[in-house]
Each structure stands twice: as structure tokens, then as C-alpha cells.
Amino acid sequence: MTDAIEQALGEIRFDADGLVPAIAQQHDTGEVLMMAWMNREAVRVTLAEGRACYWSRSRQVLWRKGETSGQVQQLHELRLDCDGDTVLLLVDQAGVACHTGRRSCFFRAWRGSAWATIAGPLIDPERLYPRQAK
Amino acid sequence: MTDAIEQALGEIRFDADGLVPAIAQQHDTGEVLMMAWMNREAVRVTLAEGRACYWSRSRQVLWRKGETSGQVQQLHELRLDCDGDTVLLLVDQAGVACHTGRRSCFFRAWRGSAWATIAGPLIDPERLYPRQAK
Numbered sequence: 001m002t003d004a005i006e007q008a009l010g011e012i013r014f015d016a017d018g019l020v021p022a023i024a025q026q027h028d029t030g031e032v033l034m035m036a037w038m039n040r041e042a043v044r045v046t047l048a049e050g051r052a053c054y055w056s057r058s059r060q061v062l063w064r065k066g067e068t069s070g071q072v073q074q075l076h077e078l079r080l081d082c083d084g085d086t087v088l089l090l091v092d093q094a095g096v097a098c099h100t101g102r103r104s105c106f107f108r109a110w111r112g113s114a115w116a117t118i119a120g121p122l123i124d125p126e127r128l129y130p131r132q133a134k
Numbered sequence: 135m136t137d138a139i140e141q142a143l144g145e146i147r148f149d150a151d152g153l154v155p156a157i158a159q160q161h162d163t164g165e166v167l168m169m170a171w172m173n174r175e176a177v178r179v180t181l182a183e184g185r186a187c188y189w190s191r192s193r194q195v196l197w198r199k200g201e202t203s204g205q206v207q208q209l210h211e212l213r214l215d216c217d218g219d220t221v222l223l224l225v226d227q228a229g230v231a232c233h234t235g236r237r238s239c240f241f242r243a244w245r246g247s248a249w250a251t252i253a254g255p256l257i258d259p260e261r262l263y264p265r266q267a268k
Contacts, residue, residue, distance in 0.1 A: 004246065004247040008249070011242075011249055021155050023157055023166060023169065025166055029164065030163065030164020030166075031164065032157060032159055032164075032166065032222055034215065035155060035157065035215065035220040077243050077244070077245075078243070078244040079240040079243045079244070080240065080242040080243075080244070081168065081169065081239040081240050081242075082232050082233065082234050082241070083239075086169040086239075086240075088166055098216050099216065102216075105215040105217075105220075106213040106215050106220075107216070108145075108213060108215075109211050109212070109213045109214075110142050110212040110213070111211075112138070114138075114141070115145055118213075
């Protein structure tokens with residue numbers, strides 16, 4: 001298993017910061033849910049655990065999607081593009097992908113002269129990320 | 135028109151290199167075709183001309199998708215994610231998106247222990263990018 005994953009990693013071209021962009025797509029509907037970043041360890045964890053794990057650039061930590069919010073992404077398939085520098089994760093998204101409570105992070109559409117909000121929250125963000133008790 | 139586009143650009147958070155990742159998705163089937171990069175001018179051209187235009191990081195030039203290969207991406211809608219640092223282009227892809235002649239650049243899938251090629255070329259790459267006559 002580990003050897004196989006090392007082989008998978010060998011084909012991925014990480015950038016100068018050791019990262020690769022990762023697009024998450026709902027496997028059956030085709031909806032693009034979000035874009036995040038992965039380092040080698042995030043890819044390793046994703047393949048080993050069968051759940052999407054990213055690298056948080058702002059917090060500089062591995063980020064198992066859903067670890068706080070419960071909105072887990074079960075991995076269906078990891079795909080790699082022609083030049084090996086972008087990955088596509090086909091996932092089964094539990095609940096919502098976006099921290100705003102929306103299904104997809106791409107909820108703003110340019111409609112001629114303004115950004116239109118084309119989807120509303122399905123879950124109250126307060127429920128996704130409850131504030132710490134004081 | 136120009137003012138509106140400037141307003142659109144104002145919501146996009148370009149990175150330190152002045153770039154934003156852009157995911158191209160076939161508008162009706164949902165197929166993720168490719169990932170490329172856009173700078174401010176590429177977004178401007180895309181919105182003004184209604185055709186996908188990217189920034190080639192390797193060649194350091196604007197790259198109107200299809201200008202050499204004829205495989206144009208007609209823009210249906212430009213979407214922006216929650217934190218404004220990734221765009222999603224819903225497009226109508228003429229022919230193929232990938233320089234290998236495949237419909238999508240994501241034609242390699244990790245199947246347990248190896249990368250499997252899950253799609254073949256629809257067009258001979260030689261026909262997409264004919265060599266210069268000597």
C-alpha cells in the first residue's frame with residue numbers, strides 16, 4: 001500500500017512550495033465543489049484513508065476535510081492531469097463543501113455587470129463551526 | 135462594459151504573482167476539462183471576448199485557448215469561489231481541451247496501485263499543433 005502510494009506521488013509535480021492544486025468534484029452530479037491545495041502528505045493521507053485531506057496554506061497544517069465541520073469528502077477517485085501538476089478528486093461530499101454553508105464554494109456568478117449570488121446556505125455556518133465555549 | 139469588468143476584477147484575489155487558478159468545466163455535461171492560470175488581463179479578455187483566455191506561465195504570454203489548435207472555449211459563465219481566489223469557467227469546449235488530443239486533461243486515474251489511462255485521444259496531436267514547415 002505504502003509503496004503504491006509512493007509510486008502515485010512520483011507522478012505528481014508539486015510546485016516550488018511543495019503544493020499541487022486539488023479540485024474537488026461531486027462524483028455523480030459533476031458539481032465542482034471547491035479548490036484547495038495538497039502537499040505530498042495530504043495526497044498520502046487522502047489515498048490511505050479514502051477521505052480528502054488538504055494542506056491549509058493559512059494555518060500551515062494538514063486539514064482533513066470535515067474534521068471540524070463533519071462535512072467529510074469520501075474519495076471515489078483521484079485523477080491527475082496531463083502535465084501532472086493538478087489533481088482532480090472525485091468525491092462524495094457529505095452535506096456542504098463551503099464554509100459559508102453552501103454546497104459549492106463557487107456560488108458567485110458574473111452576470112454581465114455584477115456578481116450574482118446563485119446559491120444560498122443549506123446549513124447555518126454557526127452549526128458547522130460552533131464557537132468555542134468561553 | 136470596461137467599468138463592469140473592472141468591478142468584476144475587484145472581487146478576484148490574485149496571488150503574489152498576479153495569478154488565479156482557473157478551472158474549465160464543460161457547461162452542460164459537468165466534465166472538468168482542465169486547470170490553467172489567469173492574470174488580470176486574461177480575465178479581462180475572457181469577459182470582453184466571451185472566450186477563455188489564460189496566462190501561460192511557461193511562455194509568459196496571454197494564451198487565447200484554441201488560437202493555435204482551433205479548440206476554442208466559448209464562455210458560458212464565470213464563477214468565483216467564496217474567498218475569491220479561484221475561478222470556475224463554464225465553457226462550451228470545441229473539440230478537445232487537452233494538448234494530447236483528449237477531451238479532458240484529467241485522463242489518468244489512480245486505481246489502487248497504478249495510474250490508469252482512462253481516456254484516449256480523439257484528435258491526433260499532430261493535427262492540433264502542426265509542425266512548422268522547414
